[in-house]
Amino acid sequence: xxxLDSPGQVRSCxxxxxxxxxxxxxxxxxxxxxxxxxVFCEGDAGVGKTALASALAEMLDAPLIRLQCHEGxxxxxxxxxxxxxxxxxxxxxAEAAGVRDAERLEHELYDRRFLVARPLLRxxxxxxxxxxxxxxxxxxxxxxxxxxxxxSEFQVTIPELGTLRAEVPPVVVLTSNRTxxxxxxxxxxxxxHWFDHPGFGRELAIxxxxxxxxxxxxxxxxxxxxxxxxxxxLLKPPGVAETLDWARALDALGANEVDAELAVATLGSVLKxxxxxxxxxxxxxxxxxxxxxx
Numbered sequence: 001x002x003x004l005d006s007p008g009q010v011r012s013c014x015x016x017x018x019x020x021x022x023x024x025x026x027x028x029x030x031x032x033x034x035x036x037x038x039v040f041c042e043g044d045a046g047v048g049k050t051a052l053a054s055a056l057a058e059m060l061d062a063p064l065i066r067l068q069c070h071e072g073x074x075x076x077x078x079x080x081x082x083x084x085x086x087x088x089x090x091x092x093x094a095e096a097a098g099v100r101d102a103e104r105l106e107h108e109l110y111d112r113r114f115l116v117a118r119p120l121l122r123x124x125x126x127x128x129x130x131x132x133x134x135x136x137x138x139x140x141x142x143x144x145x146x147x148x149x150x151x152s153e154f155q156v157t158i159p160e161l162g163t164l165r166a167e168v169p170p171v172v173v174l175t176s177n178r179t180x181x182x183x184x185x186x187x188x189x190x191x192x193h194w195f196d197h198p199g200f201g202r203e204l205a206i207x208x209x210x211x212x213x214x215x216x217x218x219x220x221x222x223x224x225x226x227x228x229x230x231x232x233x234l235l236k237p238p239g240v241a242e243t244l245d246w247a248r249a250l251d252a253l254g255a256n257e258v259d260a261e262l263a264v265a266t267l268g269s270v271l272k273x274x275x276x277x278x279x280x281x282x283x284x285x286x287x288x289x290x291x292x293x294x
Contacts, residue, residue: 017059020209035191038133039052039191040186040190040192041176042193043177044239046242050134051241062171063129078120079150080118087109110160115158125166130173135175136175151172174186204220207223211247213251235276259286
């Protein structure tokens, strides 16, 4: 891998993985690597936040460790837990062997061989690694506070084993779809980047890079249609992920180009709400496509 001595080199390496970045994101990623600070990625769903973590893992030739957040997630799901069935088997085996030393048994039961490492602990113990904390906005305030403590020092204290610290901090990417505001305390410790929907030229470049098998005409038309859909008052404007899905679907149908009828018939590949589909049917697809050479 090329030496990552500048944002430009980070940008070039990411682009070799097929992930296109602008100057702001390239600088954020460079500083994350240089300063060991998390990158907080916020924006609508489908704009490439999660894909950034995958691209960084590929660029660094490091495993991607993903923590999917959800309502009610707690430390035992994110950090570590004990393998109770194995501990119980060990206890029964010890009793059958006549072991009566309670202190020895307790020490053996809380040995690292019975420790189940969840994503956060696995990331701290794996060098190098990329840790993706996906959709942090779905977790509750208590989990945010817990995560803040772990990511501040890149260490955890397990009462039975002591403090475990990462020799090399993982590269951390946090994502938020902004379903709620994440506390400032967490954001302040991160490098922040807002992911907006790309313009036509950038989105077309992404489609061509990610889906080289799709015809150039089809890629251009699909990109133009998605750009037009985003201008409508939709409940859920399509992201880049949906643009790629639509292009894949049309390519799977054997299309090298798309007309208004086929576009309407395949709206389920790009829109996921009935209200959005109804509104989209009122769009003049033929006029949009006419501007792209059909």
